[in-house]
Amino acid sequence: MESRIERIKKHLHSSSYKLTPQREATVRVLLEHEEDHLSAEDVYLLVKEKSPEIGLATVYRTLELLTELKIVDKINFGDGVSRYDLRQEGAAHFHHHLVCIECGAVDEIQEDLLEDVEAIVEKRWNFQIKDHRLTFHGICYRCQDKEE
Amino acid sequence: MESRIERIKKHLHSSSYKLTPQREATVRVLLEHEEDHLSAEDVYLLVKEKSPEIGLATVYRTLELLTELKIVDKINFGDGVSRYDLRQEGAAHFHHHLVCIECGAVDEIQEDLLEDVEAIVEKRWNFQIKDHRLTFHGICYRCQDKEE
DNA sequence: TTCCTTTTTTAAAATGATTTTCATTTTGAA
DNA sequence: TTCAAAATGAAAATCATTTTAAAAAAGGAA
Numbered sequence: 001m002e003s004r005i006e007r008i009k010k011h012l013h014s015s016s017y018k019l020t021p022q023r024e025a026t027v028r029v030l031l032e033h034e035e036d037h038l039s040a041e042d043v044y045l046l047v048k049e050k051s052p053e054i055g056l057a058t059v060y061r062t063l064e065l066l067t068e069l070k071i072v073d074k075i076n077f078g079d080g081v082s083r084y085d086l087r088q089e090g091a092a093h094f095h096h097h098l099v100c101i102e103c104g105a106v107d108e109i110q111e112d113l114l115e116d117v118e119a120i121v122e123k124r125w126n127f128q129i130k131d132h133r134l135t136f137h138g139i140c141y142r143c144q145d146k147e148e
Numbered sequence: 149m150e151s152r153i154e155r156i157k158k159h160l161h162s163s164s165y166k167l168t169p170q171r172e173a174t175v176r177v178l179l180e181h182e183e184d185h186l187s188a189e190d191v192y193l194l195v196k197e198k199s200p201e202i203g204l205a206t207v208y209r210t211l212e213l214l215t216e217l218k219i220v221d222k223i224n225f226g227d228g229v230s231r232y233d234l235r236q237e238g239a240a241h242f243h244h245h246l247v248c249i250e251c252g253a254v255d256e257i258q259e260d261l262l263e264d265v266e267a268i269v270e271k272r273w274n275f276q277i278k279d280h281r282l283t284f285h286g287i288c289y290r291c292q293d294k295e296e
Numbered sequence: 297t298t299c300c301t302t303t304t305t306t307a308a309a310a311t312g313a314t315t316t317t318c319a320t321t322t323t324g325a326a
Numbered sequence: 327t328t329c330a331a332a333a334t335g336a337a338a339a340t341c342a343t344t345t346t347a348a349a350a351a352a353g354g355a356a
Contacts, residue, residue: 018352020304040343055306060343076224078281080314081342098275107275113268117261118284125257126289127246135281136266141274166323168333188314203335208314228343229313 100140248288
């Protein structure tokens with residue numbers, strides 16, 4: 001059976017891009033840090049551990065390329081940096097996030113939950129939805145426990 | 149009856165901040181441009197028309213202050229700049245956005261639409277929601293017409 | 297293989313948004 | 327009026343990200 005890396009390689013090739021060693025190292029870091037919401041700088045530092053010669057600009061270019069190909073999602077929690085999440089394979093919809101305003105933790109919601117809302121928006125606003133971003137800011141279960 | 153500006157003034161005073169001429173000029177620009185999703189630079193240029201002595205740093209500081217006091221919402225559509233929206237008075241919930249990937253237009257959805265989703269999230273993830281951000285990316289009704 | 301063209305990379309410089317610094321001005325309370 | 331704190335403006339600094347330019351790598355054709 002085909003590995004995730006191999007499928008990404010094919011995906012790149014089908015758009016006539018190569019899976020260079022630098023790109024592969026970057027993808028591997030993303031694979032090892034799913035759900036971690038790494039910034040470009042985070043990714044850079046992690047890639048550097050195994051491939052010290054890589055440049056920050058290459059990481060940025062790779063993340064941009066992967067975003068274009070919809071292999072990763074670029075997200076923004078309003079803290080001044082973009083973060084990059086590997087897309088779940090076969091996921092029809094982008095996952096949602098829970099950002100804790102106490103401790104800063106970011107949890108993920110894989111369920112869609114928006115089918116009904118999207119149906120309403122498409123019909124009522126006559127808007128053809130291609131993608132969405134939903135983030136809740138609040139207090140996570142861990143911090144709720146702390147307070148009591 | 150009390151004007152919007154006066155209520156904002158009281159809001160500032162209740163946190164022991166002053167409504168200085170610069171702050172008032174900034175708020176007035178926001179009041180005159182609701183739904184326009186102005187960037188700090190946009191606000192600065194508009195404020196400058198009436199108050200040419202104002203500095204960009206002051207506009208940034210004012211927008212930050214208004215954000216802290218929840219008088220404005222700072223939003224980010226992933227285009228590299230933060231945008232600032234005056235909050236609807238008495239609006240329990242932040243409004244949502246429709247971003248057109250063809251023409252870049254940003255439309256607003258004032259309806260909540262998320263009550264059910266939030267109830268599920270609060271219960272199932274045991275997360276105490278304080279705020280949310282929901283943005284749909286897709287094709288607006290204007291661009292759909294163009295294509296046909 | 298060798299040559300050639302294209303893609304990719306690197307490091308450094310450039311850019312652009314935002315924040316900080318610091319000297320000056322304004323403010324409100326005593 | 328006097329004083330300390332708050333606010334401002336201009337410039338400098340910062341930080342994330344992008345661009346540049348030259349070198350390296352990759353792939354295909356002869």
